[in-house]
Amino acid sequence: MxxxxxxxxxxxxxxxxxxxxxxxxxxxxxxxxxxxxxxxxxxxxxxxxxxxxxxxxxxxxxxxxxxxxxxxxxxxxxxxxxxxxxxxxxxxxxxxxxxxxxxxxxxxxxxxxxxxxxxxxxxxxxxxxxxxxxxxxxxxxxxxxxxxxxxxxxxxxxxxxxxxxxxxxxxxxxxxxxxxxxxxxxxSWRLALLSLVVLPPAVLLTRQVARMRHRVTGERQRRLADLHVQIEEGLSVSGVLLTKTLGASPRLTARFEETSADLVGLEIRSRLAGRWRMATMNVVFAAVPAAIYLAAGFPATSGGMTIGTLVAFIALQGNLFxxxxxxxxxxxxxxxxxxxxxxxxxxxxxxxEIDEPATPSRLSRDEAAGEVRFEAVGFAYDAGRPVLSGIDLHVPAGSTLALVGETGSGKSTLASLVPRLHDATTGRVTIDGVDVRDLALTDLADLVGVVTQETYLMHASVRDNLRHARPDATDEQIEQAAREARIHDLISSLPEGYDTVVGSRGHRFSGGEQQRLAIARTLLRDPAVLVLDEATSALDNETERSILATLDDVTRTRTTITIAHRLSTVRNADRIAVLHRGRVVETGTHEELLLLGGRYADLVRGGLQRERVAA
Structure with missing residues (x-):
């Protein structure tokens, strides 16, 4: 907020x-x-x-x-x-x-x-x-x-x-x-002098009243802000759910009533302060002309002033305050x-922090094979607290690398270095031998597609959401990407088809459906390198198997780096890298790592146990 x-x-x-x-x-x-x-x-x-x-x-x-x-x-x-x-x-x-x-x-x-x-x-x-x-x-x-x-x-x-x-x-x-x-x-210099003498105390009085009102109004605004926060926290869906489960309704109601009661007194004081300010100004507006009229009535101060001059002077003085x-x-x-x-x-x-290179190297999508290398890569969000250290990995063009490890091991951070969501602190990440920091950002975006666990859909039609990834895409290309992501049939069944408005943050679709739309959107770009960060986390097992089958077809023509906690997502990868505390501790195929009996084997045993419990 x-x-x-x-x-x-x-x-x-x-x-x-x-x-x-x-x-x-x-x-x-x-x-x-x-x-x-x-x-x-x-x-x-x-x-x-x-x-x-x-x-x-x-x-x-x-x-x-x-x-x-x-x-x-x-x-x-x-x-x-x-x-x-x-x-x-x-x-x-x-x-x-x-x-x-x-x-x-x-x-x-x-x-x-x-x-x-x-x-x-x-x-x-x-x-x-x-x-x-x-x-x-x-x-x-x-x-x-x-x-x-x-x-x-x-x-x-x-x-x-x-x-x-x-x-x-x-x-x-x-x-x-x-x-x-x-x-x-x-x-009339005499009346002008009188006005200059009367105005300063009148101005001072008005400013004092205004300051008094400012203090009251400031306190009223703060209490009003408290009231708004209490309404939002207490009457939102999440807030009501929390209140009911904790039995906190009486306490919140009492707090709201106290804040509301404070506002009653502050509102009265604010109104009175405002009325005092207006009253003060009215007194000033009346007192100054009255003093001028009085001075104009005495020969010593009038200087033989005519009625017209007096009226003109009063009009000028009224415009001065x-x-x-x-x-x-x-x-x-x-x-x-x-x-x-x-x-x-x-x-x-x-x-x-992440800017265009001064002299960018060019690597178009048509020329790119998609080979990715991590060479002595290190990364730290804060100085002295490395998240990644000494990462050396080679992902041949058209192959699949799966990154596994416990939460906080650095998997997502490592994958984020490829599309330059972050830049490596030490070492470098290359695509076809070119440091990603030397590529123009538009070229890099064409080369690398990313699907994350958190999907974001705009308040627009399905077609516009997909075309956001590729503005020049034809309707046929959009539908083909949707088919590959196993979402075409669902979209076609909607009353307005691809013209259906997704709604704010995609609320018209379930989490799994939003995930498939995000995958379709990325596939529409046809990237050479595909980064899947928990991309199937919101899918049920059957839909995930269907998507994985599609991704198997798709990944044959591109390099894929995938992050997942499910064994079914990573077991068919060409190579698996196991991360622990920011370092690669094991690499190999699924079978090789199981025979090794190390950390990956422990992760698989834990993962299989969770799958059985979930089933």
């Missing part, structure tokens, strides 16, 4: 901005992975001209908007007292023109800034997806479920707000505040935005 903070990046940014202080999670992120403004600027460098137009439009919109109060002053002080209809029509028309102009400029500015944000987001998203595709299998086993999706979707999606909200709001707020302050001074608050939160917005980019760059800077 994705971390709660990962899936609510945008929420964090908005909560931090309201509180007037950076979110601690953003500060931790930047401390762990600093990011420079220069690097962010490079992302937007191709769009410099468009961004310059956006900034110019923001300044123009703010400047045009400032004309409105001055037009109102002329209407009140000149057009209305003189009953000058022509001037009145002119001024009213100008007011309407200002409104239309600012609206049009706003639409154009939003269109341009959104277009820039979307293009940058598209480039980032595509580059990050391609970069993550190049990561080794080890990266995905080390990474929490949902974390990759969160950064690719949520973080990059939230980046749109950096352009359309953070950057543009800073420019707009700065322009409005500076322009409004200048206009207020031009109208919100952009001023926005500017005070610039630090928070920048911190949140930088943290967002930091999270994205953290993944895009990941080193590629």
């Amino acid at each position: 994705a971390d709660h903070s990962d899936s609510h990046t945008g929420d964090r940014r908005s909560r931090g901005s309201r509180a007037g202080r950076p979110d601690p999670a953003d500060l931790r992120q930047l401390a762990d992975s600093p990011v420079s403004l220069r690097r962010i600027a490079r992302l937007f460098a191709p769009h410099r001209a468009t961004l310059a137009v956006v900034v110019a439009l923001i300044v123009l919109s703010s400047a045009v908007g400032l004309a409105q109060p001055f037009l109102v002053r002329h209407v009140i002080d000149e057009a209305l007292p003189r009953q000058d209809v022509r001037l009145l029509l002119l001024l009213v028309g100008a007011m309407l023109g200002v409104a239309v102009a600012t609206a049009v400029i706003g639409v154009v500015q939003t269109w341009l800034s959104t277009a820039v944000g979307q293009r940058v987001m598209h480039r980032l998203r595509s580059d990050l997806f391609a970069h993550l595709q190049r990561q080794s299998l080890g990266f995905f086993t080390r990474t929490r479920g949902g974390e990759v999706q969160s950064r690719l979707v949520n973080d990059i999606g939230s980046m749109q707000g950096v352009v359309t909200q953070t950057a543009t709001s800073i420019a707009a707020n700065l322009t409005v505040v500076v322009g409004t302050a200048v206009a207020m001074v031009a109208l 919100r952009p001023l608050m926005g500017l005070l939160n610039v630090g928070v917005d920048l911190t949140a935005s930088m943290a967002l980019f930091s999270r994205i760059f953290e993944y895009s800077d990941l080193p590629v």
